[in-house]
Amino acid sequence: MTFDEMKARVATGQGFIAALDQSGGSTPKALKGYGVEDSAWTTEDEMFGLIHEMRQRIIEAPCFGNGKVIGAILFEKTMDGESGGKSVPARLKERGIVPFLKVDKGLEDERDGAQLMKPNPGLEDMCRRAKDLGVFGTKMRSVVKSANPVGIKEAVRQQFAEGARILSTGLVPMLEPEYDITATDRAEGEAILLEAIEEGLDALPDGQQVMLKLSIPKTAGLYSGLTNHPKVLRVVALSGGYSTDEACAELAKNPGMIASFSRGLLQDLRHNQSDEDFDGTLSTAIDQIHAASVT
Template sequence: MNFDEMRQRIHAGEGFIAALDQSGGSTPKALRGYGVSDDAWSSDEEMFALIHQMRQRIIEAPSFGNGKVIGAILFEKTMDGESGGKPVPTRLAERGVVPFLKVDKGLEDEAQGVQLMKPMPGLEALCERARAKGVFGTKMRSVIKSADAAGIAAIVEQQFAEGKRILGTGLMPILEPEYDIKASDRAAGEDILLAEILRNLDALGEGEQVMLKLSIPAKANHYASLIKHPKVLRVVALSGGYSTDEACAKLADNPGMIASFSRGLLQDLRCSQSDEEFDATLGAAIDEIYAASIA
Protein backbone atom coordinates (compact mmCIF):
# COMPACT_ATOMS: atom_id res chain seq x y z
CA MET A 1 0.00 0.00 0.00
CA ASN A 2 1.18 3.48 -0.81
CA PHE A 3 0.33 6.48 1.41
CA ASP A 4 -2.92 7.34 -0.42
CA GLU A 5 -4.04 3.72 -0.28
CA MET A 6 -3.33 3.68 3.45
CA ARG A 7 -5.39 6.85 3.92
CA GLN A 8 -8.34 5.29 2.11
CA ARG A 9 -7.98 2.04 4.08
CA ILE A 10 -8.16 3.94 7.37
CA HIS A 11 -10.91 6.31 6.22
CA ALA A 12 -13.31 3.75 4.78
CA GLY A 13 -12.05 0.30 5.76
CA GLU A 14 -14.26 -1.98 7.82
CA GLY A 15 -12.32 -3.17 10.84
CA PHE A 16 -10.29 -1.80 13.72
CA ILE A 17 -6.80 -0.66 14.75
CA ALA A 18 -4.72 -2.90 17.01
CA ALA A 19 -2.72 -1.16 19.74
CA LEU A 20 0.64 -2.95 19.99
CA ASP A 21 2.52 0.00 21.47
CA GLN A 22 3.21 -0.93 25.11
CA SER A 23 6.45 0.88 26.00
CA GLY A 24 8.92 0.91 28.90
CA GLY A 25 6.53 1.42 31.80
CA SER A 26 3.74 -0.84 30.54
CA THR A 27 5.84 -3.63 29.03
CA PRO A 28 6.36 -5.67 32.25
CA LYS A 29 2.60 -5.71 32.87
CA ALA A 30 1.96 -6.76 29.27
CA LEU A 31 4.50 -9.57 29.58
CA ARG A 32 2.97 -10.76 32.85
CA GLY A 33 -0.41 -10.87 31.16
CA TYR A 34 1.15 -12.96 28.41
CA GLY A 35 2.50 -15.38 31.01
CA VAL A 36 6.13 -14.18 31.12
CA SER A 37 7.30 -13.59 34.70
CA ASP A 38 9.61 -10.74 35.72
CA ASP A 39 12.48 -13.15 36.38
CA ALA A 40 12.53 -14.15 32.70
CA TRP A 41 14.54 -11.03 31.88
CA SER A 42 17.30 -9.08 33.62
CA SER A 43 17.72 -5.99 31.42
CA ASP A 44 15.59 -3.64 29.34
CA GLU A 45 17.13 -5.14 26.23
CA GLU A 46 15.96 -8.63 27.20
CA MET A 47 12.53 -7.30 28.21
CA PHE A 48 12.00 -5.60 24.86
CA ALA A 49 13.22 -8.70 23.02
CA LEU A 50 10.52 -10.74 24.78
CA ILE A 51 7.74 -8.26 23.99
CA HIS A 52 8.93 -8.15 20.38
CA GLN A 53 8.62 -11.93 20.16
CA MET A 54 5.02 -11.60 21.32
CA ARG A 55 4.30 -8.90 18.76
CA GLN A 56 5.90 -10.92 15.98
CA ARG A 57 3.68 -13.85 16.91
CA ILE A 58 0.61 -11.59 16.67
CA ILE A 59 1.65 -10.01 13.37
CA GLU A 60 2.37 -13.39 11.77
CA ALA A 61 -0.77 -15.13 13.07
CA PRO A 62 -3.15 -16.05 10.21
CA SER A 63 -6.08 -14.29 11.91
CA PHE A 64 -4.20 -10.99 12.11
CA GLY A 65 -4.06 -10.77 8.33
CA ASN A 66 -7.69 -11.74 7.66
CA GLY A 67 -8.70 -8.17 6.71
CA LYS A 68 -10.44 -7.27 9.96
CA VAL A 69 -7.42 -5.44 11.41
CA ILE A 70 -6.94 -2.31 9.29
CA GLY A 71 -4.18 -0.66 11.33
CA ALA A 72 -1.64 -1.26 14.09
CA ILE A 73 0.04 1.18 16.49
CA LEU A 74 3.69 0.35 17.13
CA PHE A 75 6.29 1.17 19.77
CA GLU A 76 9.44 2.71 18.26
CA LYS A 77 11.53 -0.42 18.89
CA THR A 78 8.86 -2.50 17.13
CA MET A 79 8.94 -0.16 14.13
CA ASP A 80 12.71 -0.65 13.96
CA GLY A 81 12.44 -4.44 14.26
CA GLU A 82 11.55 -7.19 11.82
CA SER A 83 8.73 -9.69 11.42
CA GLY A 84 8.59 -12.43 8.84
CA GLY A 85 12.09 -11.46 7.77
CA LYS A 86 11.06 -7.91 6.79
CA PRO A 87 10.85 -4.52 8.51
CA VAL A 88 7.69 -4.48 10.64
CA PRO A 89 5.96 -1.60 8.77
CA THR A 90 6.63 -3.35 5.45
CA ARG A 91 5.30 -6.65 6.76
CA LEU A 92 2.18 -5.02 8.16
CA ALA A 93 1.43 -3.28 4.87
CA GLU A 94 1.81 -6.63 3.08
CA ARG A 95 -0.86 -8.01 5.38
CA GLY A 96 -3.22 -5.09 4.70
CA VAL A 97 -2.50 -3.43 8.06
CA VAL A 98 -1.66 0.29 8.10
CA PRO A 99 1.26 1.09 10.48
CA PHE A 100 1.17 3.89 13.05
CA LEU A 101 3.87 4.91 15.54
CA LYS A 102 3.50 5.89 19.21
CA VAL A 103 5.49 9.13 19.57
CA ASP A 104 4.75 10.51 23.04
CA LYS A 105 7.38 10.34 25.80
CA GLY A 106 4.99 9.69 28.68
CA LEU A 107 2.94 11.86 31.01
CA GLU A 108 3.60 14.82 33.27
CA ASP A 109 2.36 14.78 36.87
CA GLU A 110 -1.33 15.58 37.29
CA ALA A 111 -2.29 19.27 37.40
CA GLN A 112 -5.73 20.87 36.89
CA GLY A 113 -7.25 17.41 36.67
CA VAL A 114 -5.15 16.28 33.68
CA GLN A 115 -1.82 14.74 32.81
CA LEU A 116 -0.24 16.54 29.87
CA MET A 117 2.36 14.91 27.64
CA LYS A 118 6.01 15.39 28.40
CA PRO A 119 7.99 17.50 25.88
CA MET A 120 8.83 15.75 22.61
CA PRO A 121 12.18 17.05 21.35
CA GLY A 122 13.15 15.53 18.04
CA LEU A 123 9.53 14.77 17.11
CA GLU A 124 9.95 15.90 13.51
CA ALA A 125 13.08 13.79 13.01
CA LEU A 126 11.32 10.73 14.43
CA CYS A 127 8.33 11.29 12.15
CA GLU A 128 10.51 11.70 9.09
CA ARG A 129 12.33 8.47 9.94
CA ALA A 130 9.00 6.71 10.43
CA ARG A 131 7.64 7.91 7.11
CA ALA A 132 10.79 6.67 5.36
CA LYS A 133 10.04 3.23 6.83
CA GLY A 134 6.49 3.25 5.45
CA VAL A 135 4.59 4.41 8.55
CA PHE A 136 1.31 6.24 7.84
CA GLY A 137 0.62 8.05 11.09
CA THR A 138 1.35 8.58 14.76
CA LYS A 139 -0.38 8.31 18.13
CA MET A 140 0.19 10.28 21.33
CA ARG A 141 -1.67 9.96 24.64
CA SER A 142 -2.54 12.28 27.49
CA VAL A 143 -5.09 11.69 30.27
CA ILE A 144 -8.06 13.56 31.74
CA LYS A 145 -8.88 12.73 35.37
CA SER A 146 -11.66 15.22 36.15
CA ALA A 147 -13.97 17.79 34.57
CA ASP A 148 -11.69 20.79 35.04
CA ALA A 149 -12.47 23.11 32.12
CA ALA A 150 -9.05 24.79 32.11
CA GLY A 151 -7.24 21.47 32.31
CA ILE A 152 -9.27 19.93 29.50
CA ALA A 153 -8.70 23.00 27.33
CA ALA A 154 -4.95 22.73 27.98
CA ILE A 155 -4.81 19.03 27.14
CA VAL A 156 -6.70 19.47 23.86
CA GLU A 157 -4.60 22.48 22.85
CA GLN A 158 -1.42 20.50 23.49
CA GLN A 159 -2.68 17.55 21.42
CA PHE A 160 -3.53 19.80 18.47
CA ALA A 161 -0.27 21.77 18.74
CA GLU A 162 1.78 18.56 18.57
CA GLY A 163 -0.54 17.27 15.87
CA LYS A 164 0.33 20.30 13.73
CA ARG A 165 4.02 19.42 14.07
CA ILE A 166 3.27 15.89 12.89
CA LEU A 167 1.13 17.09 9.97
CA GLY A 168 4.11 19.19 8.91
CA THR A 169 6.11 15.99 8.37
CA GLY A 170 3.42 14.45 6.18
CA LEU A 171 2.15 11.89 8.70
CA MET A 172 -1.41 11.51 10.03
CA PRO A 173 -1.65 12.21 13.79
CA ILE A 174 -3.96 10.28 16.10
CA LEU A 175 -4.76 12.65 18.98
CA GLU A 176 -5.57 10.75 22.19
CA PRO A 177 -6.89 12.84 25.10
CA GLU A 178 -8.04 9.80 27.09
CA TYR A 179 -10.75 10.35 29.71
CA ASP A 180 -10.26 8.09 32.74
CA ILE A 181 -13.28 5.76 32.70
CA LYS A 182 -13.25 5.65 36.51
CA ALA A 183 -13.80 9.42 36.84
CA SER A 184 -17.13 10.17 38.55
CA ASP A 185 -17.67 13.34 36.50
CA ARG A 186 -16.89 11.82 33.12
CA ALA A 187 -20.20 12.68 31.43
CA ALA A 188 -19.83 16.38 32.28
CA GLY A 189 -16.15 16.36 31.39
CA GLU A 190 -16.82 14.76 28.01
CA ASP A 191 -19.17 17.65 27.19
CA ILE A 192 -16.26 20.02 27.78
CA LEU A 193 -13.90 17.77 25.85
CA LEU A 194 -16.20 17.65 22.81
CA ALA A 195 -16.54 21.44 22.73
CA GLU A 196 -12.76 21.93 22.97
CA ILE A 197 -12.07 19.39 20.21
CA LEU A 198 -14.61 21.04 17.90
CA ARG A 199 -13.08 24.46 18.58
CA ASN A 200 -9.60 23.22 17.71
CA LEU A 201 -10.80 21.36 14.61
CA ASP A 202 -12.28 24.60 13.29
CA ALA A 203 -8.83 26.19 13.61
CA LEU A 204 -7.12 23.60 11.40
CA GLY A 205 -5.94 24.75 7.99
CA GLU A 206 -7.57 24.03 4.65
CA GLY A 207 -7.18 20.35 3.77
CA GLU A 208 -5.76 19.38 7.17
CA GLN A 209 -7.18 16.33 8.92
CA VAL A 210 -6.47 14.47 12.14
CA MET A 211 -7.65 11.26 13.74
CA LEU A 212 -9.04 11.04 17.27
CA LYS A 213 -8.65 8.23 19.81
CA LEU A 214 -11.13 8.70 22.65
CA SER A 215 -12.54 6.78 25.59
CA ILE A 216 -15.87 5.15 24.77
CA PRO A 217 -18.19 7.94 25.94
CA ALA A 218 -20.46 7.75 28.97
CA LYS A 219 -23.36 8.86 26.74
CA ALA A 220 -23.86 6.80 23.58
CA ASN A 221 -23.21 8.65 20.29
CA HIS A 222 -21.71 11.59 22.16
CA TYR A 223 -19.01 11.95 19.49
CA ALA A 224 -21.30 11.64 16.45
CA SER A 225 -20.40 15.19 15.36
CA LEU A 226 -16.70 14.29 15.36
CA ILE A 227 -17.30 11.13 13.32
CA LYS A 228 -18.99 13.25 10.63
CA HIS A 229 -16.55 16.19 10.81
CA PRO A 230 -14.69 16.87 7.52
CA LYS A 231 -11.41 17.51 9.37
CA VAL A 232 -11.50 14.11 11.10
CA LEU A 233 -10.27 11.11 9.12
CA ARG A 234 -11.55 8.56 11.67
CA VAL A 235 -12.59 8.36 15.32
CA VAL A 236 -11.29 5.31 17.20
CA ALA A 237 -11.96 4.08 20.73
CA LEU A 238 -9.60 2.89 23.43
CA SER A 239 -10.66 0.08 25.73
CA GLY A 240 -9.57 2.06 28.79
CA GLY A 241 -9.35 -0.90 31.17
CA TYR A 242 -12.64 -2.53 30.17
CA SER A 243 -12.59 -6.24 29.43
CA THR A 244 -13.06 -7.27 25.81
CA ASP A 245 -16.74 -8.05 26.35
CA GLU A 246 -17.44 -4.78 28.19
CA ALA A 247 -15.55 -2.65 25.68
CA CYS A 248 -17.23 -4.28 22.69
CA ALA A 249 -20.71 -3.95 24.18
CA LYS A 250 -20.19 -0.25 24.85
CA LEU A 251 -18.52 0.38 21.48
CA ALA A 252 -21.44 -1.20 19.61
CA ASP A 253 -23.65 1.60 20.98
CA ASN A 254 -21.50 4.20 19.15
CA PRO A 255 -21.95 3.67 15.39
CA GLY A 256 -19.06 4.99 13.29
CA MET A 257 -16.54 4.72 16.12
CA ILE A 258 -14.10 1.84 15.63
CA ALA A 259 -11.89 0.09 18.15
CA SER A 260 -8.22 0.68 18.86
CA PHE A 261 -7.83 -1.80 21.68
CA SER A 262 -4.75 -3.13 23.48
CA ARG A 263 -5.91 -5.01 26.56
CA GLY A 264 -9.21 -5.86 24.85
CA LEU A 265 -7.27 -7.58 22.06
CA LEU A 266 -4.46 -9.24 24.00
CA GLN A 267 -5.97 -10.21 27.35
CA ASP A 268 -6.35 -13.96 26.67
CA LEU A 269 -3.08 -14.58 24.76
CA ARG A 270 -0.45 -16.69 26.55
CA CYS A 271 3.10 -17.66 25.66
CA SER A 272 2.31 -21.26 26.61
CA GLN A 273 -0.35 -21.64 23.92
CA SER A 274 0.43 -23.66 20.81
CA ASP A 275 0.42 -21.70 17.56
CA GLU A 276 -3.02 -23.13 16.80
CA GLU A 277 -4.39 -22.19 20.23
CA PHE A 278 -2.79 -18.76 20.02
CA ASP A 279 -4.32 -18.02 16.62
CA ALA A 280 -7.74 -19.32 17.65
CA THR A 281 -7.71 -17.11 20.76
CA LEU A 282 -6.50 -14.07 18.83
CA GLY A 283 -8.99 -14.74 16.06
CA ALA A 284 -11.89 -14.90 18.50
CA ALA A 285 -10.91 -11.52 19.98
CA ILE A 286 -10.49 -10.05 16.48
CA ASP A 287 -13.93 -11.30 15.45
CA GLU A 288 -15.60 -9.83 18.54
CA ILE A 289 -13.87 -6.45 18.24
CA TYR A 290 -14.53 -6.32 14.48
CA ALA A 291 -18.25 -6.99 15.02
CA ALA A 292 -18.47 -4.14 17.56
CA SER A 293 -16.54 -1.81 15.24
CA ILE A 294 -18.89 -2.29 12.29
CA ALA A 295 -22.11 -2.38 14.35
Protein backbone atom coordinates in the same frame (compact mmCIF):
# COMPACT_ATOMS: atom_id res chain seq x y z
CA MET B 1 0.29 0.23 -0.03
CA THR B 2 0.91 3.82 -1.07
CA PHE B 3 0.13 6.69 1.28
CA ASP B 4 -3.17 7.36 -0.54
CA GLU B 5 -4.09 3.66 -0.36
CA MET B 6 -3.36 3.64 3.36
CA LYS B 7 -5.44 6.79 3.84
CA ALA B 8 -8.39 5.19 2.07
CA ARG B 9 -7.98 2.00 4.11
CA VAL B 10 -8.07 3.98 7.36
CA ALA B 11 -10.98 6.20 6.28
CA THR B 12 -13.32 3.52 4.98
CA GLY B 13 -11.97 0.15 6.12
CA GLN B 14 -14.47 -2.12 7.84
CA GLY B 15 -12.36 -3.15 10.78
CA PHE B 16 -10.34 -1.85 13.70
CA ILE B 17 -6.85 -0.72 14.70
CA ALA B 18 -4.77 -2.95 16.97
CA ALA B 19 -2.76 -1.19 19.70
CA LEU B 20 0.62 -2.96 19.97
CA ASP B 21 2.43 0.03 21.44
CA GLN B 22 3.12 -0.84 25.09
CA SER B 23 6.32 1.00 25.99
CA GLY B 24 8.84 0.93 28.86
CA GLY B 25 6.53 1.51 31.79
CA SER B 26 3.70 -0.73 30.59
CA THR B 27 5.80 -3.53 29.08
CA PRO B 28 6.28 -5.58 32.30
CA LYS B 29 2.52 -5.55 32.89
CA ALA B 30 1.88 -6.58 29.28
CA LEU B 31 4.39 -9.43 29.58
CA LYS B 32 2.87 -10.59 32.86
CA GLY B 33 -0.55 -10.65 31.18
CA TYR B 34 1.03 -12.79 28.48
CA GLY B 35 2.26 -15.20 31.15
CA VAL B 36 5.89 -14.04 31.25
CA GLU B 37 7.06 -13.22 34.78
CA ASP B 38 9.61 -10.53 35.63
CA SER B 39 12.15 -13.25 36.43
CA ALA B 40 12.31 -14.16 32.73
CA TRP B 41 14.41 -11.08 31.96
CA THR B 42 17.18 -9.15 33.70
CA THR B 43 17.89 -6.24 31.34
CA GLU B 44 15.70 -3.79 29.47
CA ASP B 45 16.92 -5.18 26.16
CA GLU B 46 15.83 -8.68 27.19
CA MET B 47 12.44 -7.32 28.25
CA PHE B 48 11.92 -5.59 24.92
CA GLY B 49 13.10 -8.71 23.13
CA LEU B 50 10.37 -10.73 24.83
CA ILE B 51 7.64 -8.23 24.01
CA HIS B 52 8.87 -8.10 20.41
CA GLU B 53 8.56 -11.89 20.19
CA MET B 54 4.95 -11.56 21.35
CA ARG B 55 4.22 -8.88 18.76
CA GLN B 56 5.88 -10.90 16.01
CA ARG B 57 3.68 -13.83 16.91
CA ILE B 58 0.59 -11.62 16.69
CA ILE B 59 1.62 -10.03 13.39
CA GLU B 60 2.38 -13.41 11.81
CA ALA B 61 -0.74 -15.17 13.13
CA PRO B 62 -2.97 -16.20 10.19
CA CYS B 63 -6.02 -14.40 11.62
CA PHE B 64 -4.19 -11.06 11.97
CA GLY B 65 -4.11 -10.67 8.20
CA ASN B 66 -7.73 -11.68 7.55
CA GLY B 67 -8.79 -8.11 6.68
CA LYS B 68 -10.51 -7.29 9.96
CA VAL B 69 -7.46 -5.49 11.38
CA ILE B 70 -6.97 -2.36 9.26
CA GLY B 71 -4.18 -0.74 11.27
CA ALA B 72 -1.67 -1.35 14.04
CA ILE B 73 0.00 1.10 16.43
CA LEU B 74 3.65 0.33 17.11
CA PHE B 75 6.19 1.21 19.78
CA GLU B 76 9.39 2.71 18.33
CA LYS B 77 11.47 -0.40 19.02
CA THR B 78 8.83 -2.52 17.30
CA MET B 79 8.89 -0.23 14.26
CA ASP B 80 12.65 -0.68 14.09
CA GLY B 81 12.38 -4.47 14.33
CA GLU B 82 11.57 -7.17 11.82
CA SER B 83 8.79 -9.69 11.32
CA GLY B 84 8.50 -12.27 8.59
CA GLY B 85 11.92 -11.31 7.26
CA LYS B 86 10.92 -7.68 6.61
CA SER B 87 10.75 -4.47 8.60
CA VAL B 88 7.62 -4.47 10.76
CA PRO B 89 5.95 -1.59 8.85
CA ALA B 90 6.65 -3.30 5.52
CA ARG B 91 5.34 -6.64 6.81
CA LEU B 92 2.16 -5.02 8.14
CA LYS B 93 1.47 -3.32 4.82
CA GLU B 94 2.09 -6.61 3.05
CA ARG B 95 -0.71 -8.04 5.21
CA GLY B 96 -3.05 -5.12 4.43
CA ILE B 97 -2.51 -3.37 7.77
CA VAL B 98 -1.68 0.34 8.03
CA PRO B 99 1.22 1.07 10.43
CA PHE B 100 1.10 3.83 13.04
CA LEU B 101 3.78 4.88 15.55
CA LYS B 102 3.37 5.88 19.19
CA VAL B 103 5.39 9.10 19.48
CA ASP B 104 4.73 10.56 22.93
CA LYS B 105 7.36 10.38 25.67
CA GLY B 106 5.02 9.67 28.55
CA LEU B 107 2.98 11.81 30.92
CA GLU B 108 3.67 14.75 33.19
CA ASP B 109 2.34 14.79 36.76
CA GLU B 110 -1.35 15.62 37.10
CA ARG B 111 -2.24 19.30 37.03
CA ASP B 112 -5.73 20.85 36.87
CA GLY B 113 -7.23 17.36 36.59
CA ALA B 114 -5.16 16.27 33.59
CA GLN B 115 -1.83 14.70 32.74
CA LEU B 116 -0.22 16.37 29.76
CA MET B 117 2.48 14.85 27.58
CA LYS B 118 6.14 15.36 28.39
CA PRO B 119 8.19 17.63 26.08
CA ASN B 120 9.20 15.95 22.84
CA PRO B 121 11.97 17.96 21.12
CA GLY B 122 12.85 15.13 18.72
CA LEU B 123 9.31 14.63 17.42
CA GLU B 124 9.90 15.79 13.85
CA ASP B 125 13.02 13.67 13.43
CA MET B 126 11.18 10.59 14.70
CA CYS B 127 8.28 11.24 12.34
CA ARG B 128 10.54 11.67 9.31
CA ARG B 129 12.32 8.41 10.15
CA ALA B 130 8.97 6.66 10.54
CA LYS B 131 7.78 8.00 7.19
CA ASP B 132 10.93 6.66 5.53
CA LEU B 133 10.01 3.23 6.94
CA GLY B 134 6.52 3.43 5.46
CA VAL B 135 4.54 4.46 8.54
CA PHE B 136 1.27 6.31 7.82
CA GLY B 137 0.46 8.07 11.08
CA THR B 138 1.21 8.59 14.75
CA LYS B 139 -0.47 8.28 18.12
CA MET B 140 0.13 10.27 21.29
CA ARG B 141 -1.69 10.08 24.62
CA SER B 142 -2.61 12.45 27.41
CA VAL B 143 -5.09 11.68 30.20
CA VAL B 144 -8.02 13.65 31.63
CA LYS B 145 -9.02 12.67 35.15
CA SER B 146 -11.72 15.18 36.10
CA ALA B 147 -14.12 17.70 34.60
CA ASN B 148 -11.78 20.65 35.10
CA PRO B 149 -12.15 22.91 32.03
CA VAL B 150 -8.64 24.31 32.49
CA GLY B 151 -6.94 20.92 32.38
CA ILE B 152 -9.16 19.55 29.61
CA LYS B 153 -8.62 22.52 27.33
CA GLU B 154 -4.87 22.53 27.93
CA ALA B 155 -4.64 18.81 27.15
CA VAL B 156 -6.54 19.29 23.89
CA ARG B 157 -4.54 22.40 22.99
CA GLN B 158 -1.31 20.46 23.44
CA GLN B 159 -2.62 17.56 21.35
CA PHE B 160 -3.44 19.85 18.43
CA ALA B 161 -0.14 21.74 18.76
CA GLU B 162 1.85 18.51 18.63
CA GLY B 163 -0.42 17.33 15.83
CA ALA B 164 0.58 20.35 13.77
CA ARG B 165 4.23 19.37 14.15
CA ILE B 166 3.41 15.86 12.95
CA LEU B 167 1.36 17.10 9.98
CA SER B 168 4.36 19.18 8.90
CA THR B 169 6.32 15.94 8.35
CA GLY B 170 3.65 14.37 6.16
CA LEU B 171 2.23 11.91 8.70
CA VAL B 172 -1.34 11.85 10.01
CA PRO B 173 -1.59 12.39 13.79
CA MET B 174 -3.95 10.40 15.97
CA LEU B 175 -4.80 12.67 18.92
CA GLU B 176 -5.60 10.81 22.14
CA PRO B 177 -6.89 12.89 25.05
CA GLU B 178 -8.07 9.84 27.03
CA TYR B 179 -10.79 10.40 29.64
CA ASP B 180 -10.33 8.13 32.67
CA ILE B 181 -13.35 5.82 32.61
CA THR B 182 -13.30 5.57 36.42
CA ALA B 183 -13.88 9.32 36.87
CA THR B 184 -17.19 10.02 38.58
CA ASP B 185 -17.77 13.20 36.56
CA ARG B 186 -17.07 11.63 33.18
CA ALA B 187 -20.31 12.64 31.44
CA GLU B 188 -19.79 16.29 32.38
CA GLY B 189 -16.11 16.23 31.52
CA GLU B 190 -16.59 14.52 28.16
CA ALA B 191 -19.00 17.27 27.13
CA ILE B 192 -16.26 19.81 27.89
CA LEU B 193 -13.74 17.64 26.04
CA LEU B 194 -15.98 17.50 22.96
CA GLU B 195 -16.31 21.27 22.89
CA ALA B 196 -12.52 21.69 23.16
CA ILE B 197 -11.92 19.20 20.34
CA GLU B 198 -14.43 20.97 18.11
CA GLU B 199 -12.64 24.27 18.74
CA GLY B 200 -9.33 22.64 17.81
CA LEU B 201 -10.81 21.25 14.60
CA ASP B 202 -12.24 24.66 13.67
CA ALA B 203 -8.76 26.16 13.98
CA LEU B 204 -7.15 23.42 11.87
CA PRO B 205 -6.26 24.69 8.38
CA ASP B 206 -8.57 23.60 5.58
CA GLY B 207 -7.33 20.51 3.80
CA GLN B 208 -5.71 19.01 6.90
CA GLN B 209 -7.10 16.02 8.76
CA VAL B 210 -6.38 14.33 12.07
CA MET B 211 -7.59 11.15 13.69
CA LEU B 212 -9.05 11.00 17.20
CA LYS B 213 -8.62 8.22 19.76
CA LEU B 214 -11.10 8.69 22.58
CA SER B 215 -12.50 6.79 25.54
CA ILE B 216 -15.86 5.22 24.76
CA PRO B 217 -18.19 7.99 25.99
CA LYS B 218 -20.46 7.71 28.99
CA THR B 219 -23.26 9.20 26.87
CA ALA B 220 -23.72 6.94 23.84
CA GLY B 221 -23.38 8.75 20.53
CA LEU B 222 -21.69 11.80 22.05
CA TYR B 223 -18.98 11.84 19.39
CA SER B 224 -21.21 11.10 16.38
CA GLY B 225 -20.59 14.60 15.00
CA LEU B 226 -16.84 14.01 15.08
CA THR B 227 -17.16 10.82 13.04
CA ASN B 228 -18.58 12.86 10.15
CA HIS B 229 -16.36 15.94 10.53
CA PRO B 230 -14.47 16.86 7.32
CA LYS B 231 -11.24 17.42 9.26
CA VAL B 232 -11.40 14.02 11.00
CA LEU B 233 -10.15 11.01 9.08
CA ARG B 234 -11.44 8.47 11.63
CA VAL B 235 -12.53 8.30 15.27
CA VAL B 236 -11.25 5.27 17.18
CA ALA B 237 -11.97 4.09 20.70
CA LEU B 238 -9.60 2.86 23.38
CA SER B 239 -10.67 0.10 25.74
CA GLY B 240 -9.54 2.14 28.75
CA GLY B 241 -9.43 -0.75 31.22
CA TYR B 242 -12.66 -2.41 30.13
CA SER B 243 -12.56 -6.14 29.50
CA THR B 244 -13.07 -7.27 25.90
CA ASP B 245 -16.75 -8.01 26.52
CA GLU B 246 -17.38 -4.69 28.26
CA ALA B 247 -15.46 -2.63 25.70
CA CYS B 248 -17.22 -4.26 22.75
CA ALA B 249 -20.66 -3.83 24.34
CA GLU B 250 -20.01 -0.13 24.99
CA LEU B 251 -18.45 0.47 21.58
CA ALA B 252 -21.43 -1.07 19.79
CA LYS B 253 -23.58 1.75 21.23
CA ASN B 254 -21.50 4.31 19.29
CA PRO B 255 -21.87 3.85 15.52
CA GLY B 256 -19.09 5.50 13.55
CA MET B 257 -16.40 4.77 16.13
CA ILE B 258 -14.09 1.80 15.58
CA ALA B 259 -11.92 0.05 18.12
CA SER B 260 -8.25 0.61 18.84
CA PHE B 261 -7.86 -1.84 21.69
CA SER B 262 -4.80 -3.18 23.48
CA ARG B 263 -5.97 -5.03 26.58
CA GLY B 264 -9.26 -5.88 24.86
CA LEU B 265 -7.34 -7.59 22.07
CA LEU B 266 -4.53 -9.29 23.98
CA GLN B 267 -6.00 -10.25 27.36
CA ASP B 268 -6.38 -13.98 26.69
CA LEU B 269 -3.11 -14.60 24.82
CA ARG B 270 -0.40 -16.64 26.61
CA HIS B 271 3.17 -17.38 25.59
CA ASN B 272 2.82 -21.11 26.27
CA GLN B 273 -0.15 -21.59 23.92
CA SER B 274 0.42 -23.73 20.85
CA ASP B 275 0.38 -21.82 17.57
CA GLU B 276 -3.05 -23.27 16.86
CA ASP B 277 -4.45 -22.23 20.24
CA PHE B 278 -2.80 -18.81 19.99
CA ASP B 279 -4.33 -18.13 16.59
CA GLY B 280 -7.71 -19.40 17.72
CA THR B 281 -7.72 -17.20 20.82
CA LEU B 282 -6.58 -14.15 18.85
CA SER B 283 -9.12 -14.89 16.12
CA THR B 284 -11.97 -14.95 18.66
CA ALA B 285 -10.94 -11.54 19.99
CA ILE B 286 -10.51 -10.10 16.49
CA ASP B 287 -13.96 -11.32 15.43
CA GLN B 288 -15.60 -9.86 18.53
CA ILE B 289 -13.86 -6.48 18.26
CA HIS B 290 -14.51 -6.32 14.51
CA ALA B 291 -18.22 -6.97 15.03
CA ALA B 292 -18.46 -4.15 17.58
CA SER B 293 -16.56 -1.81 15.23
CA VAL B 294 -18.79 -2.33 12.21
CA THR B 295 -22.17 -2.37 14.02
